[in-house]
Amino acid sequence: xxxxxxxxxxxxxxxxxxxxxxxxxxxxxxxxxxxxxxxxxxxxxxxxxxxxxxxxxxxxxxxxxxxxxxxxxxxxxxxxxxxxxxxxxxxxxxxxxxxxxxxxxxxxxxxxxxxxxxxxxxxxxxxxxxxxxxxxxxxxxxxxxxxxxxxxxxxxxxxxxxxxxxxxxxxxxxxxxxxxxxxxxxxxxxxxxxxxxxxxxxxxxxxx
Amino acid sequence: xxxxxxxxxxxxxxxxxxxxxxxxxxxxxxxxxxxxxxxxxxxxxxxxxxxxxxxxxxxxxxxxxxxxxxxxxxxxxxxxxxxxxxxxxxxxxxxxxxxxxxxxxxxxxxxxxxxxxxxxxxxxxxxxxxxxxxxxxxxxxxxxxxxxxxxxxxxxxxxxxxxxxxxxxxxxxxxxxxxxxxxxxxxxxxxxxxxxxxxxxxxxxxxxxxxxxxxxxxxxxxxxxxxxxxxxxxxxxxxxxxxxxxxxxxxxxxxxx
Numbered sequence: 001x002x003x004x005x006x007x008x009x010x011x012x013x014x015x016x017x018x019x020x021x022x023x024x025x026x027x028x029x030x031x032x033x034x035x036x037x038x039x040x041x042x043x044x045x046x047x048x049x050x051x052x053x054x055x056x057x058x059x060x061x062x063x064x065x066x067x068x069x070x071x072x073x074x075x076x077x078x079x080x081x082x083x084x085x086x087x088x089x090x091x092x093x094x095x096x097x098x099x100x101x102x103x104x105x106x107x108x109x110x111x112x113x114x115x116x117x118x119x120x121x122x123x124x125x126x127x128x129x130x131x132x133x134x135x136x137x138x139x140x141x142x143x144x145x146x147x148x149x150x151x152x153x154x155x156x157x158x159x160x161x162x163x164x165x166x167x168x169x170x171x172x173x174x175x176x177x178x179x180x181x182x183x184x185x186x187x188x189x190x191x192x193x194x195x196x197x198x199x200x201x202x203x204x205x206x207x208x
Numbered sequence: 209x210x211x212x213x214x215x216x217x218x219x220x221x222x223x224x225x226x227x228x229x230x231x232x233x234x235x236x237x238x239x240x241x242x243x244x245x246x247x248x249x250x251x252x253x254x255x256x257x258x259x260x261x262x263x264x265x266x267x268x269x270x271x272x273x274x275x276x277x278x279x280x281x282x283x284x285x286x287x288x289x290x291x292x293x294x295x296x297x298x299x300x301x302x303x304x305x306x307x308x309x310x311x312x313x314x315x316x317x318x319x320x321x322x323x324x325x326x327x328x329x330x331x332x333x334x335x336x337x338x339x340x341x342x343x344x345x346x347x348x349x350x351x352x353x354x355x356x357x358x359x360x361x362x363x364x365x366x367x368x369x370x371x372x373x374x375x376x377x378x379x380x381x382x383x384x385x386x387x388x389x390x391x392x393x394x395x396x397x398x399x400x401x402x403x404x405x406x407x408x409x410x411x412x413x414x415x416x417x418x419x420x421x422x423x424x425x426x427x428x429x430x431x432x433x434x435x436x437x438x439x440x441x442x443x444x445x446x447x448x449x450x451x452x453x454x455x456x457x458x459x460x461x462x463x464x465x
Contacts, residue, residue, distance in 0.1 A: 038290055043278035044271055056289065060296035067301055080237045083275050146219050159260035165220045166263045175273055176259050176266050178245065195216050207215025
């Protein structure tokens with residue numbers, strides 16, 4: 001008789017959610033949704049640097065919430081909705097950890113551990129003063145020149161440079177901008193050359 | 209004085225941090241559309257620009273990438289994780305069902321029953337308040353009338369009831385209660401009230417009175433209709449042609465200047 005039943009794996013995400021909302025083959029439909037997104041949810045938590053145990057706990061919590069709030073899904077992308085739930089679960093976990101940390105004990109380290117050379121006992125005038133006015137003006141002038149140089153770059157090149165400066169490797173930049181990694185490499189190479197020519201007097205190495 | 213030149217990256221980082229947006233982040237739906245290449249050209253460019261300025265949104269896009277394209281690992285470990293998590297979810301759902309009242313995902317009778325009880329109580333309270341207000345209004349005499357509430361059943365053998373006209377009581381409003389007993393008098397379709405002098409002369413009459421359900425008869429007695437001195441107030445019940453005296457009350461009418 002099973003042959004006459006619709007192949008549940010052929011249903012779209014939206015159809016699956018609709019079946020769960022109606023209570024049609026509830027367990028089977030929910031298990032299929034779980035099967036489709038379990039790996040994604042787990043991978044997301046792994047990417048966040050959580051341990052295996054934490055990943056399991058948060059993955060289960062995510063699908064528990066999916067089941068609990070599925071009636072509030074009124075259309076749109078199921079994938080996006082599921083991702084939002086996983087994101088919220090993660091944020092709650094971060095918040096909980098911070099709260100636990102705040103509730104923890106604070107044990108001061110012995111003075112020798114934090115200040116082995118006794119630098120805190122220096123006289124106030126020996127501590128390095130803030131930036132000198134001329135140094136500050138120079139810094140401002142450099143930043144203005146840098147901004148001008150950035151504004152003059154083609155948009156794709158500028159975005160590659162910014163993302164690189166934020167610390168993303170080539171592969172991630174390529175993914176974020178939807179470009180091939182080789183294209184990103186070329187943009188970065190040209191940008192370094194250009195910045196060296198335009199700002200070589202003011203700055204040291206490009207450093208990215 | 210020699211100063212070390214900062215790298216472009218260091219300077220640019222502080223520049224970017226200064227200008228990074230703190231609000232107006234991209235929604236998961238927009239990021240998903242960007243990832244799937246479903247955005248129009250202008251929107252795509254705007255999203256790319258935002259992503260290069262906003263490290264939070266860029267990070268979220270990478271999260272989304274991990275979510276939508278997980279590394280497929282068909283290992284025994286992955287299968288075990290799948291089964292463990294599935295059992296964990298089932299257990300959480302079972303725990304929740306045990307804790308919450310019956311009704312599955314929808315709110316159970318306990319929840320709605322509480323609301324129904326509260327609503328019934330509210331309606332009953334408001335209804336009672338309205339009823340009391342109506343009753344008070346009903347028993348209240350019009351302005352310039354003095355109210356006299358008369359229990360006919362108990363007045364039968366008592367001393368004469370004084371009806372006093374005067375300042376603040378230019379007219380009298382008589383409320384005749386029929387329900388009191390024992391035994392309570394029979395109910396009639398219509399009532400009549402007559403004020404007679406001791407020798408039997410009818411000085412004032414009012415016909416066609418109807419009692420409201422469980423309410424008293426209301427009679428407005430003007431001073432001109434009630435000459436001072438002793439009198440008898442008689443109440444009659446009428447059913448078609450038949451007329452029967454129900455009660456009579458001895459009264460003493462006074463007119464004060």
